[in-house]
Amino acid sequence: MENIVVRIPPSPTGLLHLGTVRTALYNYLFAKKYGGKIILRMEDTDRERSVKEYETDIIEGLQKLGISWDNGVIRQSERTEIYKKHLQQLLEEKKAYFCFCTHEELEMLRDQAQQEKRAFRYPETCRHISTEEAKIRQEKGEKSVIRFRIPDPVRDIFFTDLVRGSVKISTKELDDFVIAKDLETPLYNFCVVVDDAEMQVSHVIRGEDHISNTPKQILLLEAFGWNIPVYAHLPLILNADKSKLSKRKNKVSVDDYLQEGFLPEALINFLALLGWNTQDEEEIFSLADLVEKFSLERVHKGGAVFDMEKLLWLNGYYIRQKSLEEFEQCVMNSVFSQTKERENVLKYGNDFFKKALSLIQERTKKLSEVPEFLRFFFEEDTSFSYSSDLYIHKKMGTDIHSAQESLHFSLQVLQNYEGEYIADSLKNVFMERILESGFKNGFVLYPLRVALSGEEFSPGTFELLEIFGKERSIKRITRGLEILQQAVFSLKNTEN
RNA sequence: GGCCCGUUCGUCUAGUGGUCAGGACGUCAGGUUUUCAUCCUGGUAACAGCAGUUCGAUUCUGCUACGGGCUACCA
Numbered sequence: 001m002e003n004i005v006v007r008i009p010p011s012p013t014g015l016l017h018l019g020t021v022r023t024a025l026y027n028y029l030f031a032k033k034y035g036g037k038i039i040l041r042m043e044d045t046d047r048e049r050s051v052k053e054y055e056t057d058i059i060e061g062l063q064k065l066g067i068s069w070d071n072g073v074i075r076q077s078e079r080t081e082i083y084k085k086h087l088q089q090l091l092e093e094k095k096a097y098f099c100f101c102t103h104e105e106l107e108m109l110r111d112q113a114q115q116e117k118r119a120f121r122y123p124e125t126c127r128h129i130s131t132e133e134a135k136i137r138q139e140k141g142e143k144s145v146i147r148f149r150i151p152d153p154v155r156d157i158f159f160t161d162l163v164r165g166s167v168k169i170s171t172k173e174l175d176d177f178v179i180a181k182d183l184e185t186p187l188y189n190f191c192v193v194v195d196d197a198e199m200q201v202s203h204v205i206r207g208e209d210h211i212s213n214t215p216k217q218i219l220l221l222e223a224f225g226w227n228i229p230v231y232a233h234l235p236l237i238l239n240a241d242k243s244k245l246s247k248r249k250n251k252v253s254v255d256d257y258l259q260e261g262f263l264p265e266a267l268i269n270f271l272a273l274l275g276w277n278t279q280d281e282e283e284i285f286s287l288a289d290l291v292e293k294f295s296l297e298r299v300h301k302g303g304a305v306f307d308m309e310k311l312l313w314l315n316g317y318y319i320r321q322k323s324l325e326e327f328e329q330c331v332m333n334s335v336f337s338q339t340k341e342r343e344n345v346l347k348y349g350n351d352f353f354k355k356a357l358s359l360i361q362e363r364t365k366k367l368s369e370v371p372e373f374l375r376f377f378f379e380e381d382t383s384f385s386y387s388s389d390l391y392i393h394k395k396m397g398t399d400i401h402s403a404q405e406s407l408h409f410s411l412q413v414l415q416n417y418e419g420e421y422i423a424d425s426l427k428n429v430f431m432e433r434i435l436e437s438g439f440k441n442g443f444v445l446y447p448l449r450v451a452l453s454g455e456e457f458s459p460g461t462f463e464l465l466e467i468f469g470k471e472r473s474i475k476r477i478t479r480g481l482e483i484l485q486q487a488v489f490s491l492k493n494t495e496n
Numbered sequence: 497g498g499c500c501c502g503u504u505c506g507u508c509u510a511g512u513g514g515u516c517a518g519g520a521c522g523u524c525a526g527g528u529u530u531u532c533a534u535c536c537u538g539g540u541a542a543c544a545g546c547a548g549u550u551c552g553a554u555u556c557u558g559c560u561a562c563g564g565g566c567u568a569c570c571a
């Protein structure tokens with residue numbers, strides 16, 4: 001293949017959408033694979049709905065995800081003159097005409113058709129209005145739009161779709177559609193055609209929802225005598241109920257995912273797999289891997305339901321793959337980016353923070369979970385508070401009474417402990433002493449873990465002993481004993 | 497309503513005219529000297545239906561059903 005040119009054409013009418021990213025990604029992968037060129041083109045012809053902030057969001061979002069393009073950003077809003085010139089050409093050649101039907105009139109007809117369960121068709125009221133007549137009416141102040149004249153003999157339009165094979169649509173299904181509100185305000189279908197031709201786009205890779213626009217665009221292309229690109233219509237990303245992914249039913253903004261602590265590489269990997277895959281059983285792909293492996297031929301026809309569970313799994317996988325330094329970096333840049341949050345988390349020093357991170361890395365599925373996982377590490381040892389019910393565990397054979405015995409045992413072991421204060425040797429000594437005592441492992445280890453963490457689930461007992469150090473460990477065990485004592489007290493009171 | 501597109505485990509999917517229809521996520525069970533997580537092992541679970549072609553169809557053809565998209569002076 002030669003001279004591959006693709007385009008990424010977002011419309012800045014909202015925050016960067018997952019669907020936009022997936023389409024952009026496939027364009028990117030295809031172009032990179034074949035050494036093609038990528039155009040980023042803002043489709044901002046709708047002046048009312050296009051917002052500069054959204055444009056910025058889209059550009060930055062794509063960059064964060066590693067999707068790049070060639071040259072700068074093209075804006076359709078800056079190309080009005082070019083469209084105007086082509087609009088005039090079509091008008092002169094009588095391939096387009098002014099239409100004076102009002103929005104209200106057409107809306108009425110549309111409703112009527114709807115009620116009678118008929119297909120609405122533009123009645124072609126203005127199709128034969130001459131340029132001269134149109135000019136007079138415009139001078140009188142009548143509003144008009146510009147419609148494209150569907151060429152007369154009805155015929156079938158065929159186009160090649162790299163995903164679906166050959167698609168056929170008859171021109172009799174097409175209305176004389178509006179291509180511009182006026183010479184200065186061209187509409188989507190028109191701009192796309194002019195731009196794609198002028199930018200020599202070779203492959204139009206876009207969502208399935210554009211299939212029905214394709215014949216219109218081909219007709220326009222033909223009217224100008226321009227080349228027709230190769231099309232590839234991608235399957236849609238779906239909500240759980242199989243409807244098109246929407247913000248009503250799903251989180252669709254890339255910002256939301258990034259803020260929640262999904263990693264760019266996980267998002268990319270996940271999105272790539274929605275509608276495409278390789279023959280082998282590998283599923284973990286970096287952007288570079290994807291460039292190498294990608295092919296439009298292996299893109300699916302059917303839509304793909306967005307599965308949060310799998311994204312979560314992938315994200316956790318990527319988090320686990322990171323070195324501790326990288327993980328720390330990610331956490332600092334996201335959930336602890338504020339000074340206040342940093343201060344709290346660094347009050348026991350950077351080494352402590354880092355060790356704590358190392359203990360929770362493997363259980364982290366998204367970065368937003370980190371603050372909660374880390375919370376107990378930073379509590380005050382002596383005023384640490386949690387429910388005494390945590391000490392009750394059937395399988396471990398503990399209740400609030402026996403847990404006291406257990407904690408006293410641990411306290412004593414710890415106070416007499418002389419060795420190096422690291423998890424491995426702590427474990428050796430504890431296991432030895434437990435064996436001598438005749439207690440069960442869980443009977444000692446479980447309450448000890450609760451005293452250290454105040455959590456139902458947490459990292460392992462010995463790792464916690466190590467990170468807290470002898471002094472803080474003893475304080476926490478003592479605090480645990482207090483909490484148990486109080487529980488026993490209030491239990492007695494309720495009994496009386 | 498019209499036009500168009502689609503349909504393999506719950507989800508993402510591999511695959512072939514004759515396969516025990518494979519993998520991943522989820523889920524369930526077990527293990528990793530008894531928390532959770534990680535890791536490992538194992539289990540569960542699918543070719544929408546009906547015809548036709550064929551010695552044989554999940555695979556090819558047709559129909560039906562179901563799902564979806566579009567049907568703007570949005571993109």
